[in-house]
Amino acid sequence: MRICIVGCGAVGSLFAANLAQLDDVEVWAYDASREHVDAINASGLRLSGAGEVVGRLRATTDAAELPQCDFGIVATKAMHTEPAIRATAHAFAAGCVATVQNGIGNEEVLAAHVERVIRGTTFPAGKILEPGHVQWDVKGDTTLGPYTDATPFAEVERLADACTRGGMPTHAVADARGPQWRKVIFNSATNPIGALTGLTHGRVCERPDLRALVSGLVTEGKGVAAAQGIVLDSDPEELIDHAAKREVAYGHKASMLQDVEARRTTEIDYLNGGIVRFGREHGVPTPLNEAIWALVKGVEQSWQQ
Amino acid sequence: MTRICVAGAGTIGSLLAAHLARVADVAVLTRREEHASALNERGLTVTGRAEFTAAVTASSDPASLPEPELVIVACKGSDLDALVGRLEGHYAAATLMTVQNGLGAEEVAGAHGAWPLLSAVTFMSGTRRGDAEVEYVLDTETWIGPYRHTTPEDAHRVADLIASSGLKAAAFDDLRPAQWSKLIFNATVNAVAALTGLAHDFHFAETARPSDLGLLVRGLMDEGKAVAAAAGVELWEDPWEMNVLATLRGHRHSPSMLEDVKAHRPTEIELITGSLVREASARDIPVPLHTALYALVKAKEASYS
Numbered sequence: 001m002r003i004c005i006v007g008c009g010a011v012g013s014l015f016a017a018n019l020a021q022l023d024d025v026e027v028w029a030y031d032a033s034r035e036h037v038d039a040i041n042a043s044g045l046r047l048s049g050a051g052e053v054v055g056r057l058r059a060t061t062d063a064a065e066l067p068q069c070d071f072g073i074v075a076t077k078a079m080h081t082e083p084a085i086r087a088t089a090h091a092f093a094a095g096c097v098a099t100v101q102n103g104i105g106n107e108e109v110l111a112a113h114v115e116r117v118i119r120g121t122t123f124p125a126g127k128i129l130e131p132g133h134v135q136w137d138v139k140g141d142t143t144l145g146p147y148t149d150a151t152p153f154a155e156v157e158r159l160a161d162a163c164t165r166g167g168m169p170t171h172a173v174a175d176a177r178g179p180q181w182r183k184v185i186f187n188s189a190t191n192p193i194g195a196l197t198g199l200t201h202g203r204v205c206e207r208p209d210l211r212a213l214v215s216g217l218v219t220e221g222k223g224v225a226a227a228q229g230i231v232l233d234s235d236p237e238e239l240i241d242h243a244a245k246r247e248v249a250y251g252h253k254a255s256m257l258q259d260v261e262a263r264r265t266t267e268i269d270y271l272n273g274g275i276v277r278f279g280r281e282h283g284v285p286t287p288l289n290e291a292i293w294a295l296v297k298g299v300e301q302s303w304q305q
Numbered sequence: 306m307t308r309i310c311v312a313g314a315g316t317i318g319s320l321l322a323a324h325l326a327r328v329a330d331v332a333v334l335t336r337r338e339e340h341a342s343a344l345n346e347r348g349l350t351v352t353g354r355a356e357f358t359a360a361v362t363a364s365s366d367p368a369s370l371p372e373p374e375l376v377i378v379a380c381k382g383s384d385l386d387a388l389v390g391r392l393e394g395h396y397a398a399a400t401l402m403t404v405q406n407g408l409g410a411e412e413v414a415g416a417h418g419a420w421p422l423l424s425a426v427t428f429m430s431g432t433r434r435g436d437a438e439v440e441y442v443l444d445t446e447t448w449i450g451p452y453r454h455t456t457p458e459d460a461h462r463v464a465d466l467i468a469s470s471g472l473k474a475a476a477f478d479d480l481r482p483a484q485w486s487k488l489i490f491n492a493t494v495n496a497v498a499a500l501t502g503l504a505h506d507f508h509f510a511e512t513a514r515p516s517d518l519g520l521l522v523r524g525l526m527d528e529g530k531a532v533a534a535a536a537g538v539e540l541w542e543d544p545w546e547m548n549v550l551a552t553l554r555g556h557r558h559s560p561s562m563l564e565d566v567k568a569h570r571p572t573e574i575e576l577i578t579g580s581l582v583r584e585a586s587a588r589d590i591p592v593p594l595h596t597a598l599y600a601l602v603k604a605k606e607a608s609y610s
Contacts, residue, residue, distance in 0.1 A: 146593065196500050196601055198608035207607070209600035216593065273516060280515075291594055294521040295601075298501030301508055301518075305557070 004028040004069045004091055007076030008036065008045075010126040011100060013134040017052070018166040020055030025162055027057035028066060030088055034220060036142055037061050039132025049126065049136040051167065063087040065154050068143065072097035074110060075262050077083050078270035081109045089113040096155045098144055104184050105211050107147045117147035121180040124168065141169050145176025176199025177225075177261065178233040185221035185236040188271040189214045190243075192292045193254025194254035195266065196297070197279040201243055214240060220286045227282035258298070263303050268296040276290075310334055310396065312346070313380030313388055314363075318607055321377055321447075322345055323349040324470035326359035332370040336388070341365050353431065353441040362494060365565045367395045375463065376401045377425075378414055382576035387409055389417045395422070400455060402463065404447065405575030406423035406491055408484065408584065410580035411452045418491040421435060421454035423463060424480050426487045429472065430558065443558065446473040446608035450480025489529030490544040492578045495562035496598040499572060499605065504557040510549045520581035521594070522548060528583060528592040535588040554590075562602070569609040574602045 001024060005016040008031040020027040029045070031037055040059040047053040060066065072092045076084045078101050085097070097116035099106040110117045123140025127153060144160050146153055156172045165171035173179075193204050205211050218236050225232060243249040259266045272293040279286040311322040314333040325331050326349070332351075335341045341408055344363035364370050376396055380388045381427040389401075402423040411424045426444035443567040447467060449460045460476040467474035477483055494505050497518065503509070512519040524542045533540055549559070565572040578599045585592040 036576075042413070193601070193604075198605035199604055203607070204604070207600070207604055208606050213600050214596050216597070223396050276515060288593065288597060290515065291521050291524070291593070291597060293516045294518045295497070295500050297516045298497065298508060298518045302502035303506060305502075 006074045012075030017055030030057040035131040066091035104274035116151040119176040143179040177230045181225040189217035191254040191256040195256040195260045205244035224279040329385045334422040347437040350438040378443045408580040422452040424452040425449045450477040486542045498560040498563040499566045504559045506557040532585045549605030
């Protein structure tokens with residue numbers, strides 16, 4: 001089985017290095033960073049932290065080098081999905097392509113270029129320490145499900161089985177929208193609040209007026225999910241309160257806050273922007289998500305002033 | 306009217322004191338004695354829209370200043386209570402005029418003495434360049450109306466005096482329509498600027514795309530208008546039109562709350578957005594967008610520590 005990781009950042013590297021442990025899987029990685037690709041080809045892809053792993057794989061910045069693959073796993077930032085799949089789609093002419101990205105709408109972008117798309121949500125997280133070396137911060141489950149009937153469920157199971165055997169526990173389900181929307185609602189209700197205020201997750205949650213705003217955002221997101229017939233696999237509110245505990249993620253700076261501090265474009269269009277877009281399609285008003293979307297876009301615009 | 310005391314010599318206080326000193330005897334009550342010394346030694350210099358230096362008498366002790374006929378309390382809203390507290394027992398024959406942002410400054414000031422009260426709002430702006438110099442940036446009007454034991458004629462006399470000093474001023478029989486227009490404008494523009502980092506510019510009037518900031522700005526102003534209507538106030542100007550006009554003029558005004566946030570200073574959010582949210586709550590008018598921004602700006606202040 002041949003699998004290509006498209007976008008070998010922190011999350012992509014967790015999949016790439018772990019899958020490379022399997023004898024029956026050949027792993028490729030496509031990434032825009034020349035330094036990262038060269039380091040991987042020279043001495044392997046190393047993970048430290050939650051697991052110590054070194055994966056031997058083939059990495060490239062040139063999509064033309066990619067052979068035909070059984071599976072793609074797209075792990076770019078959401079705003080890079082389109083150029084990444086446009087460049088690599090030829091390698092998946094007979095394969096399936098899974099997204100494990102943040103936000104909603106990535107599946108549609110993939111489906112414009114490849115026939116068999118797998119919807120996915122993943123919880124493991126990390127960060128790149130140096131080219132070829134990734135810090136594995138948190139372990140967690142991944143859920144995969146077919147995006148449309150064009151994707152055979154047996155193929156989803158085959159990819160989930162490989163990921164699980166490689167050390168990334170993965171479930172194949174008929175409808176992966178529940179876990180996906182739970183994560184999107186969680187991220188949309190907490191990430192931009194951290195980004196706008198500068199507060200860590202725990203400090204956001206201990207301010208009653210701000211926690212009420214978080215709940216307002218969650219409620220709108222749940223309404224949009226329910227209008228599509230999506231059953232959330234658990235309540236995002238519980239996830240938010242759990243993460244606020246001192247021993248969990250009280251002091252965690254949301255990735256969007258890190259993006260804003262580094263003046264990097266955020267994933268807001270695919271989080272709150274996605275909830276607003278699906279809300280409009282299903283006639284569910286989302287005024288708070290619209291407000292937060294506009295504010296974070298305003299933050300990005302302020303960097304041009 | 307020939308003896309005036311300007312209490313609080315920030316940007317607005319300094320602009321008023323320097324201009325009025327050209328047509329009246331002006332005393333300046335400062336918080337710091339060094340500030341008073343600098344004014345006594347060097348006078349007060351205006352640059353920008355006007356260039357001159359005026360002689361003023363300054364002190365940090367109200368008892369050592371000449372008895373005024375008019376006291377203009379020109380500090381920031383957050384300093385108002387403490388500053389007027391220092392005037393308790395002084396200047397029994399004077400009329401007091403407040404020029405703070407938001408609502409309720411007259412009540413705070415009036416609680417410290419039986420002075421007749423005028424209320425004012427100002428749209429002019431400037432930048433302090435040290436204790437004895439202020440740059441005059443926006444030459445927009447100051448509006449004055451009667452509040453307690455004062456008449457429209459009293460407001461006219463003060464407006465005429467300010468206009469004769471080279472600043473723009475107008476008197477109103479009832480200031481509330483103008484005060485509420487400015488409150489809604491300020492609550493919206495200041496909070497959005499403080500959260501996004503954007504100076505007040507064309508972004509605030511853009512409405513074409515669903516994430517455009519102008520949609521949020523208009524939504525905030527619509528909430529404010531609903532509160533004004535419930536309070537029985539017929540607005541002097543439509544705040545959305547004020548916003549569109551101001552941004553069409555092409556300049557980028559940096560609202561004071563944005564400057565405060567950048568400098569990690571406490572903002573006037575309590576007096577501005579806070580007073581609007583409290584007025585809404587007293588009248589059972591839902592203002593979810595202002596409530597959200599109120600919580601976000603307060604949280605941003607909390608992030609300084």
